[in-house]
Amino acid sequence: MFKTLLSRLRRAPAPDKAAPAAVSDRGFFVFAHTGDVIRAEKTLRARGFDVEVKGPPPQLRTGCDMVVLFPLLRQAAALECLRAAGLEPEQTVTAHDVLLEPVALFQSRRWDHWLMVRAANMKITLDTRTRRIVNISGGGCPDVPWLAHKLCGLTLDEAPEPNSLGQTLCCYSLQKAFEEARRQLACGS
Numbered sequence: 001m002f003k004t005l006l007s008r009l010r011r012a013p014a015p016d017k018a019a020p021a022a023v024s025d026r027g028f029f030v031f032a033h034t035g036d037v038i039r040a041e042k043t044l045r046a047r048g049f050d051v052e053v054k055g056p057p058p059q060l061r062t063g064c065d066m067v068v069l070f071p072l073l074r075q076a077a078a079l080e081c082l083r084a085a086g087l088e089p090e091q092t093v094t095a096h097d098v099l100l101e102p103v104a105l106f107q108s109r110r111w112d113h114w115l116m117v118r119a120a121n122m123k124i125t126l127d128t129r130t131r132r133i134v135n136i137s138g139g140g141c142p143d144v145p146w147l148a149h150k151l152c153g154l155t156l157d158e159a160p161e162p163n164s165l166g167q168t169l170c171c172y173s174l175q176k177a178f179e180e181a182r183r184q185l186a187c188g189s
Contacts (some may be wrong), residue, residue, distance in 0.1 A: 025071060025072050026072055027071075027092060027093060028056075028068060028093055029067060029091070029092055030067050030092075034066060037053060037066045040068050040082055040085075040087050040089070041068055043087065044070065044081060047081050049078055051070050051078075053067070053069070053105055053176065054066065054067055054069055055067070055105055055120075072094060105119050105176060106177070108184065110128075113127060113129050114127060115181060115185070118138070119174070119176035119177035120139075121139050122144075122170055122173035123136070124151075124174065126156065130155065131185060132155050133155070134152065136152060136174065138170075139173065139174075140170070141168040141169060141170035143165075143166050143171065147166070156178070156181065156185065161175060161178065162174040162175040
């Protein structure tokens with residue numbers, strides 16, 4: 001067995017030490033204010049850009065706990081679109097460096113038949129058997145108790161979209177958690 005392994009290693013081509021490191025095809029826009037992230041995401045999506053909101057790497061936190069990921073090949077067009085909408089990112093960063101990898105906006109936990117999805121600081125908890133919302137918590141906006149009152153007890157199919165209930169950061173984060181919970185239940189994950 002040792003001889004077989006040794007002969008395979010001898011036949012294997014030597015790694016190319018001059019080969020460049022893989023470069024990600026995504027970049028992200030860093031903004032100082034969460035409202036700018038929300039507007040940027042909406043503006044870019046409306047113009048057909050494949051964008052995603054994530055948490056910034058620790059080195060780039062500016063007080064806003066979100067960044068907008070975009071296809072790097074469309075950077076110039078995305079910046080032009082943002083500028084036309086009156087939005088100017090504080091930074092444009094390529095995600096090629098592992099140390100600058102954005103963090104997932106979502107965290108999920110399952111306990112028996114319960115699913116909790118967290119987006120930023122907002123959490124939604126569901127009974128997976130019925131798809132019923134059993135708890136809304138987190139955030140720091142004054143409308144969180146009202147959001148909980150409007151959504152708890154309803155199924156994901158009956159409940160209004162959180163973004164239709166308000167325009168705070170908490171509504172936005174809850175909307176993201178709501179969509180992720182819906183996605184996870186649809187996928188059976």
